Amino acid sequence: MNPYPVVCDLVAKKIFLDTRDLKEWKRTCNHRSRLVTPYSKKELILKDINNVLALLKVSHLEIYDASEVKSIWQGENKETGINGEFIDSELVIFKVHPRSPAENLGFKKGDVIVSINGEQPSSWSVENEGGDYQIHRGPEEFTIKMIPGTVHRDDSMHVTTIGKNARLLEIPSFRADFFKGSALKTVAADLKGASTVVVDLRGNAGGNFVAGLRLLSMFICEPTEIGKLVKPKSTAKTKSLMPNDLDDVRQLAVLEANHEVVLKTFKQEGCFAGAVKVLVDGKSSSVAEMVAQGLKEFRKSPVRGTPSRGQLLVGVWYPIDEIAQGVQISIPEALYVSAKGRRIEGQGVELEKTLYYNLPEMQAGIDSWVKSFLD
Template structure:
């Protein structure tokens, strides 16, 4: 493969990977490592990296990938691919192996030769990566001009680009943002939208500094501190609102009906985004779940208790709306499923590393004591959302309505690197209670709404009339070979994955909950009577 082709291939794979990440958030298990300060480049010496620090970073990356990745992979192969990633900075650079020699060339001119380390020696391959980068920096203007982060990104993207679309590297700043999404951040507790040059508050989270200080929905932000926000990007305003927990920020707003501006001095607090929204209609409780962060299960339990207190015996049933939910934290999805199950398996994970092999069981109690439950999914319901849907369907606890879900059935572990960056690495597959692998398949609904714009009665009738066909399809779904991609693709085509925002799924759910006989018949379509408990 030519240098240009190699560089183009890596860039294309990275674009595909980034698209998949946007479509389905990685299902995460977090591991921490040691932290070290950001590297400082001694540019005057011509060195590209601070040798010891960079060696530690690459050693941590290489050893983690070779030990934890879901499939067996040669450490020497990933290290070589990592070094070849330097060509994304300077396409003239090539790294190749001839027997036991690693050769660096610049536009077909040999720059340096190095002996290849033993295939399983992570530290030696890490040291060689630093040597290759340093030698390349002498030959390449582009590499000398590149920051440490650009070099780390080039190497790690090179080694990860040939694995799978969910394995990726995040630099120091991106990793910090990722951790904030997973764990929360220091902020004031508002959401805002930029429209016609104005930053309007669209939501004030309850029990946050913004709420307790009197910020209201509809307020227009004019200044943060002494800085006017006019002309700023939304990301810049968001960054100024965030800061260390306990630090203070001054917010100036305009409010309809007030003659002049209002100024608030607010102390930032730990903010974890709202992921569960409760509503009620005609005795049916609707719980919309937009993601799975560290507070999702606790928030759902709280809202269920609130609904029970509000409606008591008048609760007819519940609708768990997971449409458009990209997933999130593995253990939160397990805890959410556990809220509706008294006992039995929820999910199991299977990978190569011993720590990736886990079995998760429900501990009960069912907080709504067997009340009718419907789960809504669509083509953007992924990972953690699919765990909940599959567990409740397989255990005969819920009727699933919608389209085939996304089919993101792998678990990623997050490896913190000494430079403050992190690797998100695929390390296990999700196996549902009935025994099928979610990846590339997803969850099949009992009532398919693909392409439907209305007619909830017809959709239910059609599903019930096709009972034998559905049973055969479900059996094939649960026995599908993980390696047979064409078979899995064909099964998904029986109810094509779509993004669904229409009300038809809600209407189908309401009709089923309102008619217990219909509900029970729909429930029996996909309950895993002969579940493969392993």
């Protein structure tokens, strides 16, 4: 079955954009359906649909194959276990995931990847490609043969002591799994005795809105309205409070029933009253940006790093079985507005200071961005 009519109609009906602004796009979308034949490969159809969706220039609008859906929701994928970034034209390893192929082969944070299979490496290739990795480590240069494998990423919160009275709170994800039960109590206990906390949201692509509210409740000590979700196409004119419930289905039910959903922090034991500082980068998006903006507005937290992605809409997922079992599309149906009226979509979180990594420090295992808050 040709998936284009289903996708074009569903997006036009559900997306938060004004229907009048979608007429030309919908014509283009439906026109692409003529190119589909019984022999069209799934991968090409997915790529072409995403190209059509990209014409609308909004976040959270994308179609995913079953394997990509599994990676997003379960943190599981075939990859190397390496995260790297360019510093002064050198690709430096920032993180080696535990129990990954990279850790098993002896890759280390601070290693410089000179080439992969004789070619210039990229941030994408070091995460996904196998082959011969030429490595520069201190005075040594050597080659490691990489075979990607299944990596179960541990994206739970992690607290590290970085000074006498300072702690680094790394939050790789706002997936609901990591904000259940005693997880927040454990973090609160680890922050005791500190006068400063650096909240590290680098690489955090977001997740569950209530997970973000629970995190903010650790630092905003009284229940506070930090923003709202607005659904322009809602036929309802009511508004409601987002309940303290991590269940995505229940959150979407509240959004479905209302024009506006108020996001308010919760009363929580062990609230941290000291100084809070925030790090973001170009991969920080969605709920991570909501949290950074909330800390900036209500804790006067300095936000440093590089501009965040400016992608803060509410994406609702729908199956597209017309392409294949497990294929899903995310459609943005609501937008976020902070308590002080800032829209993150297309803008990102306003930075106090742009930071640059220091190559010698990173090669020595010193995080120069974290260090900027301690100097």
